[in-house]
Amino acid sequence: MPVSPRPLRKLGFLTIGLFDPVDPAAGHESTLRIIELGERLGFDSAWLRHRHLQFGISSPIAMMAAASQRTSRIEIGTAVTPLGWENPLRLAEDLATVDLLAGGRINPGLSVGEPMHYDTVKDELYPDSADLEDFGYARVERFARMIAGEPVREFSGRQGVVEEFSDRVEPHSPGLRRRLWYGAGSSRSAVWAGANGFNLLSSSVIFPDQDQEPDFARIQQAQILAYREAAAASSAAPGPARVSQGLVVIPTDSASSDQREKHQRYVDARVPRTRSxxxxxxxxxxxxxIGTSAEIAEQLYAHAGFQEVDEVAFALPFSFDHEDYVQILTDIAGKLGPALGWAPAGVGQAVR
Incomplete structure (x- = not known):
């Protein structure tokens, strides 16, 4: 196996938090237990997808608040929260509150754009302003200013006997602004993220420029390099520009024969969409x-996008059972991570 020129510094995982609509509490509890397991295994971060009107986590902020009280070290993020569904001011209040409860461990990942299937929900989501809403970059810029503690109004001070008003979003969590991430899928959005002081989440889905050959790894590499160039030239960055890659990896080192067959069927069903x-x-x-950790490490070392990062948030398959996630995370932490030059942090009690 080749030696990595850039040892993996931070290892995370991403989950959709799938649940059965007949018993949604069980699925949410499973996700919390997976985050607890991630901390015990030494993972640096756990990330939650944001799903609306589906059978996945619709309120990752509530889940992060719960997870923050069941863990002490692991960072918790969203990858990503689509801002088209959110009121930026209210979201800023909620995230700052959870970040304070978590001791500064929250990493909000964001995206902009019109909500998925907007025509089917716009009359309920924005009954009075559906055709007036701005789903562009201005929405996330406004949110970032609020997180940074910039004034949102001129009014502040004492009113009456006990009422005290602020001109900024409260509570304010110092440091949260530099932990804002942007989920970019195109060169344009990657450059915008770098120029505007966001960290970069680069996932398993990208949008090539018109003149680019459809080579995922090379396009991802080009987007990361464009992001870094924009970040280096920007004065907006509140801290070092970070990049995290989020591919789906399924190590099979400790999988049973049934699990290996199940994992392979999942991958095979998704192969056609990757061909064009x-x-x-x-x-x-x-x-x-998919494969042994040694086989996956070999593929990652050869991946042009992976060669540009020292942080990852490997995505867990959407439709697996709790025991499958335990197996995959245990293999990632015990086999794949070390093969990529990573060392676990603060490993604690045995896995349950």
Whole structure:
């Protein structure tokens, strides 16, 4: 196996938090237990996808608050929260509150754009302003200013006997602004993120420029390099520009024969979408990586996008059972991570 020129510094994982609509509490509890397991295994971060009107976590902020009280070290983030569904001021209040409860461990990942299937929900989501809402970068810029503690109004001070008013979002959590991430899938959004002081989340889905060959790894590499160039030239960055890659990896080192068959069926069903650009925007999906940790490490070392990062948040398959996630996370922490030059942090009690 080749030696990595850039040892993996931070290892995280991403989950959708799937649940059965007949018993949604069980699925949410499973996600919390997985985050607890991640901390015991030494993972640096756990990330939650944001799903609305689906059978996945619709309120990752509530889940992060719960997880923060059941863990002490692991960082917890969203990858990503689509701001088109959110009121930026209220979101800023909630995230700052949870970050304070977590002791500064929250990493909000964001994206902009019109909500998925907007025509089917806009009359309920924005009954009076559906055709007036701005779903562009200005929405996330406004949110970032609020998180940074910039004034949102001129009014402040005491009113009456006990009422005290602030001109900024409260509570304010110092340091949260430099932990804001942007989920970029195109060169344009990657450059915007760098120029505007966001860390970069680069996932298993990207949108190539018109003149680019449909080579996922090379396009991802180009986007990361463009992001770093924009970040280096910007005065907006509140801290070092960080990049995290989020591919789907499924190590099978300790998997049972039934699990290996199940994992392979999942990957095989998703292969066709990786063979050519999808949809009007030419969306590209990265192939899932499956095999032993040694085999996956070999593929990652050869991946042009991976060669540019020292942080990852490997995505867990969406539809697996709790025991499958335990197996995958245990293999990532015990086998794959070390093969990539990573060392676990603060490993505690045995896995349950």
């Amino acid at each position: 650009p999808q949809g009007p925007k030419g969306m590209l999906f990265a192939p899932d990586l």
